[in-house]
Amino acid sequence: MIILALIASSILIAGIVSYVDISEAAVIYDPLSRSIVGVVYGPAYFIKAPWQGVKIVYLRVETVDMFKNPPRDYPEVQAITRDGATVYIDITVRYQVQRNDEAIKILVTRYPLLDFEESVIVPIVRETVRNVIARYKLTEVIERREKVRGVIVQEVEARLREDPTVKGCLQIIDVAVRNIDFPEAIKRAIELKLAAQQEALAAEYKRQKLLIEANASAAARILEAEGEARAQIIRALAQANATLIQAEAQRRAIALIIQAYNRSDYAIIYYYIAALERIGEKGNLVIIVPQGQSVPLMMPLTPLKGEEHKTSP
Known part of the structure; x- marks a missing residue:
């Protein structure tokens, strides 16, 4: 009898005492009255009547x-x-x-x-x-x-x-x-469209690159031409300035000659001699001015025609 009593007590206790875990809620309901008796949040032990039921509601995400x-x-x-x-x-x-x-x-x-x-x-x-x-x-x-x-x-x-x-x-x-x-058919169509768009973008990029390179080349040629034109202008200005300086120097030289000798024809002789010197720089020519004469003599250093093959005895 004692054993039966212990078994009955264990069954009764098991039906009365329950446990609810963490992140859970135990909803105790009474099927006889069809009502909810209470809610217990875990982790916790709780007591209920043997005929009452429990529903576990999860509170975690x-x-x-x-x-x-x-x-x-x-x-x-x-x-x-x-x-x-x-x-x-x-x-x-x-x-x-x-x-x-x-x-x-x-x-x-x-x-x-x-x-x-x-x-x-x-x-x-x-x-x-x-x-x-x-x-x-x-x-x-x-x-x-x-x-x-x-x-x-x-x-x-x-x-x-x-x-x-x-x-x-x-x-x-x-x-x-x-x-x-x-669907696969639509995805293939999308891939083909994207590939076509990529090819179009690549072609446009290549076209833009060629256009940029052509513009850069044209700009370089324009800059080069402008630079050469400016260089020519600078050289022409320099030459003109040099000519002016040379002319001014000659003018002063003539003025000094006229002032020194009080004769203007000496200036003409000066110009004549200067011209002959320039001619002499380009060929084998010796200029001789005899004393007491105003007209210089020009003596070529190259052999005369017909004498270049003569030999000395």
Whole structure:
């Protein structure tokens, strides 16, 4: 009898004393009265009546992954664009049940199986994503992908926060669109288009480069011509200045001759001799001015014609 009493006591205690772990909430409900008796947050031991039941609600951050490829919680979202093309969206939602007695009681009352993730979160995400994609054509989704991504995140968050069945019970931490993918045929077309654009950019770059090089070469030739023209002008000015200086020197020399001898014909002789000197610099010519005469004699140093082959005896 004692053993039976001990066994009965153990069973009774096991049915009365329970434990709830960290980041969990134990919701004690009475099936007879169909009411929630209380909420206990872990880690903690608690006592309940043997006929009462317990539902464990997780309070940690939960992640819902809807991906095309595993690992995943649910398949990706398939959506149809305004022009009938199919796109595939990978999306992640992170949420957390509010640590609040009233919020937890409402959540358990409305979703006794605690299936609010499958019943609310996933359907809202899928419906919202499809509604957003349906507003755009395929080309718009491709070209304005970041904008479409932002609209999806904004509207999914708003729908989840405002849903009347979970409003105030769930905290939506963030929504992230991981990828927007397309069928293989569309991806190949996009790759071909991008390749064509790259080739066009390369051709334009080459054309611009050749144009720049041609302009640079033309500019260099223009600068070279301008430099040569300026050099010629400088040389001409220098030569003109030298001629002026030389003329001024000759003028002063003539003035000194006239002043020294008081005879202007000496100036003419001076010019004559100077001219002969210049002639003599270019050939074998000796200039002789006999004493007492004003006309000089010019004696060539080269042999006369017919005498260059004569030899001395």
